[in-house]
Amino acid sequence: MILSTLGRYFFKRYIVTTFWFLIGIFALIFIIDFSELASRMSALPHYTVSGALLMTTFRIPTILQQTVPFVALFSAMAALISLNRRYELVVTRAAGISVWQFLRPFVLGAFLVGVLAVVALNPLAAWGTKRAEALEAEWGSSRSAQSNSIPWLRQIYDGTDTIIGARSVQNGGTELINVTVIHFDPQGTIILRQDAKSAKLEDGYWLLKGVTESGNGRLPRRLETVQLRTNLKADFVQERLAKADSIQFFDLPHKIDVARSFGFSTDAMETQLHSLLSLPLLLVAMTLIAACVSLKFSRFNQSRSVILGGILSGFVLYVVTVLVKAFGSSGIVPPFVAAWLPVVVAMALGSTILLHQEDG
Template sequence: MIFTTLGRYFLTRYAVTTFWFLVGIFSLVFIIDFSEQASRLSNLPHYSITAALLISAFRIPTILQQTVPFVALFSAMAALISLNRRYELVVTRAAGISVWQFLRPLVLGAFLFGVLAVLALNPLAAWGAKKEEAMLAALGSSRTSDAGSIPWLRQIYQGTDTIIGARSVQDGGTTLINVTVIHFDPQGSIILRQDAASAKLEDGYWLLNDVAETRSGQLPRRLQTAQLRTNLKPEFVQERLAKADSIQFFDLPRKIEVARSFGFSTNGMETQFHSLLSLPLLLVAMTLIAACVSLKFSRFNQSRSVILGGILSGFVLYVVTVLVKAFGSSGIVPPFVAAWLPVVVAMALGSTILLNQEDG
């Protein structure tokens, strides 16, 4: 069925519908995000319209990545409703083709869409996030991509205890922006505070730029550069500060192994890896849900309550997937189970409902 003329026609209809949904969401998100960025960054010293447009463009892949399950759901619903209203599904059924046969092209389209999202959209989103951080730093912004998560590092080197904090992270953690360094004596009292515009991890030291040093009982002094000796390695810093959702799919296995070698928890990265692996099947589950509410024939008016039920079912599946993913990242549920269980259950329920509707 998939490679027949009818199968190719159904697959083409699904692909075209998905494409236009993506174009519509891209345009809407870009306009809204540009308006937000322009109002938020307009007071920065190096602000320009071009910079705001570029920042919004870099953010779009990350936002689109979050909407992929809903695009798959709405595309399948729109394609099936359109085929129903044109009597094409009626003729297909009259020709003796079962629902499982004419759904195969749509299921294949959803699966390929998921593969494309993992192999192309995810790396593009990771690249765009790095570019966004770099542009924000160039504009003089201290805003981080995750305002609730300010990175902190602690190092003990040659008898000195130091805490390093930053407003944002670049280059995988080896470059910090808007840095605060606090030095402690052996008794735990603060002896020195350094505030720097940036810090870059070099071989054996942090290079601080545009530094303001404050000591107890002394006037602050400014330095163009300063060095902070360290035994931290770039690989350690990158694993300590890296966020699972900012790592592209192809780098996750290596990052997981490196994190394990340093003794870090890998639950977040393992959950992200399995979530990306299961994304194509999640889109297949969304397609089955769409089929459950879109196959009933109606020439002019599709039942609004049924369509709304399909949308709510897809939304509930997405929320459950995100919630269980959070459990996996925190270690409450094994990462493999957290990523795959909602997908398997949704596919089983969708198939069961379709079997009941079509075969009794």
């Protein structure tokens, strides 16, 4: 069926519908995100309209990949309802082709869209996020798009205990913005504080720029650069500060191995990896849900309650997927179970409902 003329026609209809949905969502995200950026960052010293347009472009893939499951749901519903209204599915059924046969092109299309989202959109989103953060830092913003909490690191080098904090992180944690470094003596008393505009982890030291030093009993002094000796390695810092959803798909297996070697929890990264691996099947589940509410023939007006039920079902599936993913990231549920269980259950329910509707 998939390679037949009718199968290719259905496949093309689904892909074209998905493409136009993506274009529409892209435009909507661009307008909304640009407006939000302009209102939030227009007061920054180095803000420009062209820069805001560029940053919005960098941020779009990250936002767009969150909408992919809904794109699959709405595309399948729109394509199937359109085919129904034109009697094309009626003729297909009359020719003796079952629902399981003519749904194969839609399922294949959803699966391929999911694969493209994993291997193309996800790496692009990770790259765009880094570029957007770098551009935001150049504008002088102290906010971080990567972390909602202030990251802190502790190091002990040559008997000196040092705590390093920052308002935001870049490049997986090897570059810090608006840095505070606090030095302690062996008795735990603060002996020196350094405030820097930025810090970059080099080979064996942190390079602080735009530093203001202050200590007990002395006036603050300003320094252009300061080298802070460290025994922290780039891999360690990246695993300590980087968020799982900011790591691209192809880097996740290596990052998981590195995190394990340092003794860090890998639940968040493993959950992210399995979530990306299960994304194509999640889109297949969304397609089955769309089929459950779109295959009933209606020439002029599809039942609004049925369509609304399909949309709500897809939304509930997405919310459950995100919720269980959060449980997996925190270690409450095994990562494999957290990523795959909602998808498998949704596919089983969708198939069961279709069996009941079509085969009694």
